[in-house]
Amino acid sequence: MELNDAELQQFGKKLLQLKTDIEQLLTDSIDSSRPVDLELSIGRLSRVDAMQQQAMAKANREGHQRRLVLIDAALRALKGGRYGLCRSCEEPISLRRLEARPETPFCIECQTEREG
């Protein structure tokens, strides 16, 4: 099933919105992902806490950054008229899957194969 113009336009909007949201999240999380200052006069336990939080914030940021790369690729695909097609098998990706993750580059079969 191919996407019609209205659907393509809608996904384009969604992708741009996602990009803005994630860029905002990245900006907001700059501070929390900075290395923990070990000289800071906090107790040992709260230092461990702070380091765990920092590791989590870092992992989150890396996830956001990976997602941004996919979103940019999806926006390019949209311009090139290839949006919604699996990058691996070139079959159309299901609408439900695109709605859940508009930046996804693969159909569910290829994604499962890659993960497996």
Ligand SMILES: [Zn+2]
């Ligand atoms: Zn595929």
